[in-house]
Each structure stands twice: as C-alpha cells, then as structure tokens.
Amino acid sequence: MRARGDNTESAGGRMGDAAARLAEDTAELARREVRAIQDEAVTALRRFGTGGLLLAGAGTCGVLALGAAHEALLRAVESVLPRGKAAGVLMCAYASGAIALGVLARNRIRAGTNATAGALEKEAGQLEQEHMPLRSDSTGSRKTDAP
Structure with missing residues (x-):
C-alpha cells in the first residue's frame, strides 16, 4: 500500500x-x-x-x-593646335590635375592620421593617470599618486 x-x-x-x-x-x-x-x-x-x-x-x-x-x-x-601637340597639352593638364589631387589627398590623410594619433595619445595619458599603480612608501603603507 x-x-x-x-x-x-x-x-x-x-x-x-x-x-x-x-x-x-x-x-x-x-x-x-x-x-x-x-x-x-x-x-x-x-x-x-x-x-x-x-x-x-x-x-x-x-x-x-x-x-x-x-x-x-x-x-x-x-x-x-596640331594633333600631337593637342594630345600633349591634354596629357599635361590631366597629369597636373592628378598631381594636385594626389597632394590634396595625401595632406588630408596625414591630417586625419595625426588627429587620430593625437586623440589616442591623449586617451592613453588619461588611462595611465586613472590606473597608475599603487606605490609603497618607506613605512610600508600604500599610497596612490592621484592628486
């Protein structure tokens, strides 16, 4: 049961x-x-x-x-202009335009990389200050380097 x-x-x-x-x-x-x-x-x-x-x-x-x-x-x-000279003039105009655009692009890219590098360095500095390791003083007590 x-x-x-x-x-x-x-x-x-x-x-x-x-x-x-x-x-x-x-x-x-x-x-x-x-x-x-x-x-x-x-x-x-x-x-x-x-x-x-x-x-x-x-x-x-x-x-x-x-x-x-x-x-x-x-x-x-x-x-x-004669045919050969006309082609030469256009080639020089195109080459000048390519060089000018290339220089402008290079300057823009450099400015961008410099700005990024500066921002990264600033952030790294802030992180180092926030996470500075604790140091021991002569009495054995621990203190921080924070202001």
Whole structure:
C-alpha cells in the first residue's frame, strides 16, 4: 500500500516528459530563429548583389562618359593646335590635375592620421593617470599618486 504523495515514479515520469517537451520546444524555436536569420541574410545578399551590379553598370557608364568627354575636348583643342601637340597639352593638364589631387589627398590623410594619433595619445595619458599603480612608501603603507 502506498501513502499519499508516494507516487514518485509517475511524478518523475511527468517531470521527465515536461523536460523533454521543453527541450523539444526550445530546439524548435532555435531552429525557427536560425531559419529566419538565414532568410534575412539571403535576402540582404540578393539586394547587395543587385546593388553591386547596378553600381558596376554606373561605373562603366561613368568611364565611357569620361572617355567621350576626353575625345570631345581633344577635338576642340585639335582645332587650335596640331594633333600631337593637342594630345600633349591634354596629357599635361590631366597629369597636373592628378598631381594636385594626389597632394590634396595625401595632406588630408596625414591630417586625419595625426588627429587620430593625437586623440589616442591623449586617451592613453588619461588611462595611465586613472590606473597608475599603487606605490609603497618607506613605512610600508600604500599610497596612490592621484592628486
């Protein structure tokens, strides 16, 4: 004869079933979340792929437009100068523009790196002051270097 509450086998079985159901539900939820993330990633990659193709097409059109503008400019200069000299003048103009833009870009990049280096040095100094190691004085007691 069993007393009330001695039904430990069925209680343990019910707890085991509940734990198994909870594990299955959790696994199913995790699978659904992973599938949702995968679907979002695939959709984003498709959009990026389409955007990349469109950007490549825009770049190609830009290069063709630049070539056409060069030809038009060359023909305009050829109306004043012989063909060889006109090409030389345009080459010098393009080279001067490339050098000027290169120098400006170099100066901007240097200014950016100098500003970043200065900010990092300032931050490092602040961190050193905040976390200065404790020193021992001659009496053996510890004191900090903080003001």
